Amino acid sequence: MSIKDFQHESVLLKDTITHLPSSKDGVYLDCTLGGGGHSLEILRQNEPESIVLGIDRDPHAIQAASERLKQYKDRFIPVQGRFSQLEDIIQSLESVRLSEQEPLLFTGIVMDLGVSSPQIDLAERGFSFQKEGPVDMRMNPEQGMTASEWLIQQTERSLADQLFHYGEEPRSRQIARAIIKGNPWHSTLKLAECIRAASGYKNSRSDPATRSFQAIRIAVNEEFIELKQGVTAAINRLKSGGRLAVISFHSLEDRYIKRTFRTAAAIGTPRNPYGHPLEPAIGRLIKPKGISGKEHDSKNPRARSARLRILEKL
Template sequence: MTAERAETCSAHLPVMFSQVMEGLRVREDGTYLDGTFGRGGHARGVLERLGAKGRLLLMDKDPEAIAVAQAEFAGDARVSVRRGSFAGLADWDATADGLDGVLFDLGVSSPQLDVAERGFSFGKDGPLDMRMDPESGESAAQWLAHASEQDIAEVLWKYGDERMSRRIARAIVARRGQQPIVRTAELAELIAAVVPRAKPGRGHKETHPATRSFQAIRIHVNRELEDAGAGLEAAHARLRPGGRLAVISFHSLEDRLTKQFIARHAKAPAGNRRLPEARPFVPSLRAVGDAQKAGADELASNPRARSAVLRVAEKLQVAA
């Protein structure tokens, strides 16, 4: 790891740190899993609250994040590290005895955005990659090279709410017929050429025309919503009664998925008087408070927290 990247890691600010620690309600002898280690800001907070009998399990798809975790915590017997998506957390033997807390910090991390070679940002020219695990699956460039115009438009609309999705997809297919699109700057310039810039609202900066498209392609390439859904179910299965689930989301798709997941396990579905009564609903989760957002002090020092939403739920004891 270069000195520049090490500095990026140490300067990383964990989003909504105090609210997450309060939500997880860390016990000294508990077992906790951070499914999105990133650069370890939240994980260090959990570890500081653990005693000698506590355990901290760390996961991440990103090999650079795992390298940081192993370098920092290799000598701590309380910590175990596993490379992989949190969607498969229930397959990890270390979770088999149950968890007292699970944290998911969804979306792309600041270090990933800040390194041009990762290809996440239209503001930094680099290879058009966007994979959180650059050794697995298709890169954004590879997907755009073969996806149909209809599929590209559907992804841009579904995951980016991009109103110009068809126009952008048409331009991508036309351009790739002349030359492959392999750089972030190429794609950003192509999108900017076909999408008019929106006028910023009062007090807001102008949004780059490629913002929604880059978000959508990243979500698709990394299967972020599919992994989030599977991860939430796996966390629910592994949490012990009284254990806490804390999820930080950065856009409405993730937050809606999390909100609906908690509600599905906490509230009885609406009944239909015309149908026979089904088995009585037994809640297995309870929402802990309302959705939380970053405060003014945090936003002043970490503007990327402005879109963050934290939801916390607690596992309930369900009678056999």
């Protein structure tokens, strides 16, 4: 896939880069490489010897970002992989390419969660409920079950639970009933129309298919399982003074990141009779309320629901 096919405008790019520590010889980790926007700015602003390790589960993203960043080939290391493989990837690179010391710790780490614009815009990827395409939704189109195959394996109850938990869909049961009845699904437009009809929503500000498509995508890609493992590994791999910046796009992700960062900062955690936290803080919050995309990146339509949260390692 070419750069042209994988155009992606990074949300909250300026705020993210501004809040990462600068280091001319630092080692940075971009956990969601995408089109390479964050990696490019990190490399530009931390010359001449900084290194960026870029990870993405989408082989198309790896290809496009590698082409875009080819002028930095000596300082940029692309690796295809998932959040849950983060620790294994780092360990495999420690002795080979990046570090003479153990363990390898990062100056800054970025996670830009959710689906990217190119993935949505390419109808054949099956993420969009506004374009005709296969019911696929896989972040890595070369591995795992498609959304169509996943839906066939669901019962009405299990699907309703997924729609409710991952999509926060209040009418999950009636939508699940209609989807199961219509199995198998091969058209994103037909699936979306089924959801709209079953939901019964009228005059809704957002498309009634939005929450259900989100839930199915999250389940198919096991996004929350991946996120939990990835965030844990990322925090462990920060150097003292290093920062983890996470951009989320829906309330489920943001609540998890907020809770995890507060725990790392020993905020709201159990305390002993003397008022001291039972588990000492390992980080501190930068901008405790987070940074809103709606307020700080109003020119980018994708930024409306985005929120950036930053944790600094003590």
